[in-house]
Amino acid sequence: MILTVTLNAALDVTYQVPVLRLGHSHRATAADVRAGGKGINVARVLHALGHETMVTGLVGGDTGAAIRVDVLAAGLREALFDMAGPSRRTVTVVSGGTATAVNEPGPPVSISDWADFVGGYHALAARASVVVLSGSLPPNLPDDAYAQLIRATTTPTILDTSGPPLLAGLAARPSVVKPNVHELTEVTGLDDPVSSARVLLDRGAGAVVASLGPDGLIAVSDTGSWRVRVPEELHGNPTGAGDACVAALAAGHALDWPDRLAEAVATSAAAVPCPLAGDIDPDTYARLRPAITVEELDAHADR
Template sequence: MIVTVTLNPALDITHTVASLVPHTSHRVAEVGIQAGGKGVNVARVLHTLRLPTVAVAFRGGLTGAAIQADLDRHGIAHRLIDTAGESRRTFTIVDVGSGDATVLNEAGPAVTSDEWHALRGEVHRLLADASVLVLSGSLPPQLPDAAYAELTVAAARAGVPVILDAAGPALRAGVAAGPDVVKPNAAELADVTGLPDPLAAAEALHAAGARAVVASLGPDGLLAVTPDGTFRAGPPASLAGNPTGAGDSVVAAIAAGIHTGTSWPHRLSEAVALSAATVRAPRAGHFDADTYHRLARGRVGSLAPTTDTS
């Protein structure tokens, strides 16, 4: 079973417009509302792939109730911990003309020490049957930067591999705890290491404690520094669409690969295919099945450690 943890879940609201023009009013062509947050998106993708998964998250107020209702409606197993504060919302505006997405993220509710203790306890119980633990997304207010590090240490004691997808201080603290995989994007990678070159930055995170680093480089695909070597993987061509959630699909593919025991090249090919297929889908946590199956057997090229990735 793959356990995903989302400490700052959201109700994702997506508005699709023909063209986004600042300082004007717009008619919304389509509205999508669903449970979100990075770990929830990962669980949704894994559920679609028919892999056993359970989503652990906080739930607060009417928004939290809407998050739970959506998970129930789609049959995604979950363990939700109540918070006194209202769960957050995110708003995504998709411009059909350009394919660009504009995202507004609320901060989320503050989490008390008792609420954090309850969620930690739920994760500890699930680790007994877990094959992978996925820790994804931002931290809510008042949680310590080391929150993901605490869960990483607990998983290591239980012998469960950890994938960490975070940014800033949470990523820095989490890497020091020795996760099996970290999955930053290019901006997060540069921010946490201070190094502009993706390969040098990925190697720095590897040296700091991450056993593998998989960096999302947007249309340039993925760069992975792993125990089996350094690899570069990318789709055959850029795909237009909504990129929101593409990184979460990368995490889902890596988690699936660890769960099933596939090689790193195979995991990366799957990650590229799933992320590209997510760009072609209307919302995060979904993917276009035809695109996925067409790209699933894409090529993965090995890189020498000194290869220029710019």
């Protein structure tokens, strides 16, 4: 079972508009509402790939109740914990293949709600083959909240967050961290993604897999470094591509790195044609997977 942790779950509202113009009114051509937050999106992709999953995290209020209902309607098993404040909402406007998001910060989490979650997490993590910890932290939680959970986990962990929680999480030695190129630059101050990844490796990550958007990804570990490119230009909604990448990394934790990375890029690319984060297009995956090649980078470059 793969456990996904979403501490700042959300009710995601996605609007499709032909053209987005700042300061103008728009009429959406489509509107969708579903449970979200990065860990829930990861679980959706894992479920579509045929893997057993469990969703955990914090939810509260009427928004939290709607999240629970939608998670179950999607066929996902959940062990979500109640908190006092109402869960957040996000709004994403997709136009011409570009997604514009407005994310609420989420409710403050009380000490008692966090203690209840941590106590329950121990039992859930003990049953998991891999634990995925994704997304932002809600207010009031310390920057090392993910680090606390990683230290309590004996199975492989994948951490997908940014900023101070990412830096704090490195001290707990996660198996894999999965920032995007902008998040890498933010925490290291370096423009080169390979050099930035090696900084995170030196600070405790077992491996660093960094999304480069339409340019694929790079990965750096103690055993090697690789670059994987997307074999064709894709159009659609890129919002869920990073979460699909994380799902493939979790599903392929027993594969060697080149195969694992090729799966991650193909699965990530298969999310782009889909209107909603958490979905993948099987035809896109089947078309692209055979065309993906993994390039090994010079292990001593930038040292």
